[in-house]
Amino acid sequence: MVAIAKEFQVDLSKPLVCQVGHLGEAYQEWVHQPIVSKEGPRFFGNDFLEVLTRTVWWVVPIVWIPVVCYSIAISVGMGISSFQAILLVMTGILVWTLMEYSLHRFVFHIQTRSYWANTFHYLLHGCHHKHPMDGLRLVFPPAATAIICIPFWGLIRLFSTPASTPAIFAGGLLGYVMYDCTHYYLHHGFPSTEPARHLKRYHLNHHFRIQNKGFGITSSLWDFVLGTLPPASSTQKKSS
Structure with missing residues (x-):
């Protein structure tokens, strides 16, 4: 199967990473024309490199939740009270939401x-x-x-x-x-209640x-605060 973008042809049956750069200015148009298939493309011809690009979602909590708990324990061990630790973790979560938005929008x-x-x-x-x-390229590999x-x-x-640094870090990591x-669930889950249904509509609206x-x-x-909310009518349409 071949997708044509101006003068360069991307062969979807071959590893893509070494091809997409050749699209030049046509890359942005090509990459934002989604192919809806649960079977992901091959990135590299080398099997070892290919494996490194794939991560199952449950690796994320298994690897990082123990780090979250350990970081909170460090702050508590340095004299932070349990109540203070909760506030600091919540602060870290808030900081992460701004990072999440900023990375997605500007990077x-x-x-x-x-x-x-x-x-x-x-x-x-x-x-x-x-x-x-x-589904294997929806979450960040732990090394990244x-x-x-x-x-x-x-x-x-x-x-x-x-003393507060580890707890705030734990909140950001959490x-x-x-x-x-959440990102994985919005793509592959089938929420039946709010606010999960709204979040799914909201995110798929961004994609499609x-x-x-x-x-x-x-x-x-942060979309609300920084003026990047999509039109309300577009997020109220049927999600897939």
């Missing part, structure tokens, strides 16, 4: 046109928009998350005390776990109707 949806920029964008987020139902955790920890340290699990609006995954808070 994941950056406009690219060069070979390497297109390739990097496809690996980071473009693949998800092209194949939104690929660990890399993001390093500057996140450093940022928290700049604005908090040594927010991330909630985000990735208005891709430059609705960047929040776990909530629409």
Whole structure:
């Protein structure tokens, strides 16, 4: 099967990562024309590299929830009360929601046109928009998350005390776990009650109707605050 985008042809039967960069300016149009199939594409010809691109959703809580608990325990061990720890964790979750929105809007949806920029964008987020139902590429691999955790920890340290830093970090990490699990559920779950049904409509609207609006995954808070809410009528239509 071959998808044609201007002068360059992307062969969907072959590994995609080394192809998409050649699309140049046509990449953005191509990547935002989704292929709705639960069978994901092949990224690399090398089997080892290919395995590294696939992550089952339940790996996220298994790997990171123990880190969340350990971080909270460190703060409590340094004299933070249980009540203070709860407030700090909630603060961390709030900070994560802003990071979630900012990463999605300003990094994941950056406009690219060069070979390497297109390739990097496809690996980071473009693949998800092209194949939104690929269940093995819906969550971040733990190694990628660990890399993001390093500057996140450093940022928290700049604005908090040594005792409160681990608890705020734990809240941010917990927010991330909630985000990735929610994201998977919005694509593959079948919610029957609100607010989950609204969140599913809201997110699928971002994929299939208005891709430059609705960047929040776990909530629409920052879309509301920063003016990127999609039109209400578009999120009220039937979700799939």
